[in-house]
């Protein structure tokens with residue numbers, strides 16, 4: 622019952638969107654609990670716009686005193702537990718990160734984004750040291766240009782990829798992803814009459830999901846070895 626947190630010290634990096642996308646894809650085959658651990662409650666808001674995909678269950682966290690119990694209960698209930706965190710350092714974030722099998726750090730490909738991603742990874746590593754275990758973490762490029770990257774974007778992207786663990790797949794900037802916050806539901810519930818490029822977004826989401834599943838498997842083997 623893997624637990625996956627979405628963390629970044631930078632607000633607006635794409636945590637909530639990426640969590641919704643991953644939850645919706647995983648829920649094509651199994652039950653997923655999405656814990657909204659951000660006091661801004663954006664995930665909860667999304668869940669009320671339209672019914673979430675059938676096997677996605679949204680839990681609004683009661684805060685730092687409740688989150689560990691919420692994670693334990695979610696693990697009993699679902700095959701995957703995803704936690705959407707606030708874009709800041711907090712005790713709640715620390716608790717969630719310590720309970721995670723994988724922390725996904727979304728980032729754009731501007732220099733400031735890259736610096737923030739490295740800072741977030743350093744914070745995760747510190748949590749791991751305090752708990753005397755390695756907490757697996759990987760950077761996910763989000764909101765990147767699907768067509769061509771500028772020279773500078775390519776450079777920053779390449780530098781970060783060389784320095785830290787990253788997902789090969791990028792969740793590109795797509796209207797279908799941002800539309801989830803207006804329409805509610807998952808990509809497959811979007812109306813093609815209202816939103817363009819849904820198919821491409823689904824293909825993109827599937828590739829990301831497959832990589833997450835592979836990474837969890839790798840991490841599990843590394844922990845056993």
Ligand SMILES: Nc1ncnc2c1ncn2[C@@H]1O[C@H](COP(=O)(O)OP(=O)(O)OP(=O)(O)O)[C@@H](O)[C@H]1O
Nearest residue numbers: 632633634635636637638708764793794795798799
């Ligand atoms: N891949 C994407 N394509 C297009 N738009 C995106 C994508 N990812 C995120 N966005 C948009 O960027 C904005 C910020 O995204 P999101 O809310 O997911 O970030 P966040 O890290 O959860 O922010 P916060 O720290 O404020 O909770 C939203 O308006 C969202 O619609």
Ligand SMILES: [Mg+2]
Nearest residue numbers: 636637659663
């Ligand atoms: Mg958010």
